[in-house]
Amino acid sequence: MAITMGGMAQSLLTPEQLAKREKRKNLTVKEWNMDSQGKTRWLDRIKVYDSQGRCVEEIEYATYGQRWRITSTYDDKTGKVLEEVEYNDRNRPVRIRKYEWNADGTKAKQYNYLPNGKLYTVKVFEYIFSE
Numbered sequence: 001m002a003i004t005m006g007g008m009a010q011s012l013l014t015p016e017q018l019a020k021r022e023k024r025k026n027l028t029v030k031e032w033n034m035d036s037q038g039k040t041r042w043l044d045r046i047k048v049y050d051s052q053g054r055c056v057e058e059i060e061y062a063t064y065g066q067r068w069r070i071t072s073t074y075d076d077k078t079g080k081v082l083e084e085v086e087y088n089d090r091n092r093p094v095r096i097r098k099y100e101w102n103a104d105g106t107k108a109k110q111y112n113y114l115p116n117g118k119l120y121t122v123k124v125f126e127y128i129f130s131e
Contacts, residue, residue, distance in 0.1 A: 013079045013105070021053025021079075054079070066091065080105070 013021075031045040048057040052074075059069040069087040074080065078101065086095040096113040110123040 017079075021049075024049040024053035024055075026051055027053075052079075054081075062089075065089065078105075 027047075027049040029045075029047045029049075030043060031047075032041045033044045034041040042063060043061045045061065046057075046059045047055055050056045054074050055072060056074075057069065057071050060067045066089050068089065069091065071085050071087075072081050073083040075082050080101050081099055083099070084097045085093055086097070088094045093115040096115065096117075098111045098113070099107060100109040100111075102108045106127055107125045109125070111119060112121040112123070113119050
């Protein structure tokens with residue numbers, strides 16, 4: 001969803017979020033684990049950001065290799081994630097999540113699908129503010 005102001009769709013991202021994305025354009029971050037002596041290290045996680053600074057892929061590793069991987073697709077107008085596909089250690093899809101957003105930029109619903117496209121759960125987000 002986008003908020004229309006003066007006929008143009010506006011991003012629902014805050015200036016802080018936009019600044020963070022600016023710093024992450026075309027970035028790949030590798031996280032490494034190391035033993036206490038600093039002799040052995042192994043890859044723990046990789047995050048890949050696109051030309052707009054959005055995380056489009058995240059991979060977590062174990063000592064045997066890839067543990068899981070998630071790819072993300074975004075709405076170019078709002079900057080919000082539309083779909084995430086989660087893959088297992090054999091790089092096979094295991095879950096697909098699709099999102100709906102409220103006009104204020106908060107998540108409204110998360111639809112969880114099996115790899116065959118069958119909807120199996122829906123998560124509804126409720127926001128309660130206390131005074």
